[in-house]
Amino acid sequence: MIDEYLDHFNTEAAQAINEGDWDAYGDLFSEDLVMQTPSLPGISKGREARVALVKGIMDAFPDGNVEMVRSFGQGDWACLEVRFTGTAAVSDGEEAPVTVDFPYCIVMRFEDGKVAELNEYYDQLGM
DSSP states (O other): OHHHHHHHHHHHHHHHHHHTOHHHHHTTEEEEEEEEETTEEEEEESHHHHHHHHHHHHHHSTTOEEEEEEEEEETTEEEEEEEEEEEOOOOTTOSSOOEEEEEEEEEEEEETTEEEEEEEEOOTTTO
């Protein structure tokens, strides 16, 4: 079962993020998602928190692209290796845009076909 969830998530998540389809992206998560990520202090709850976080990153990197590199799972748990690339939006007064290319990891638990728990790991300094 986890393989089906992962295949669906990998395909739909990257496509929704890259196309800016935030409704489709949000539909991948349970309404009461529990999330930990270096970008936010403590534990965040709710699908809206996840969508707002990722949308904010994509707004800052208008040409941002998410690529699912590999994934595996067992039981209800899955691990994804993801790569994000993008160029920061340039505002007045900036000398040059900042380009990023960094890997990150997401460990998540599925419940009823949706992500119910998500723990994200990446090097904030590298970003």
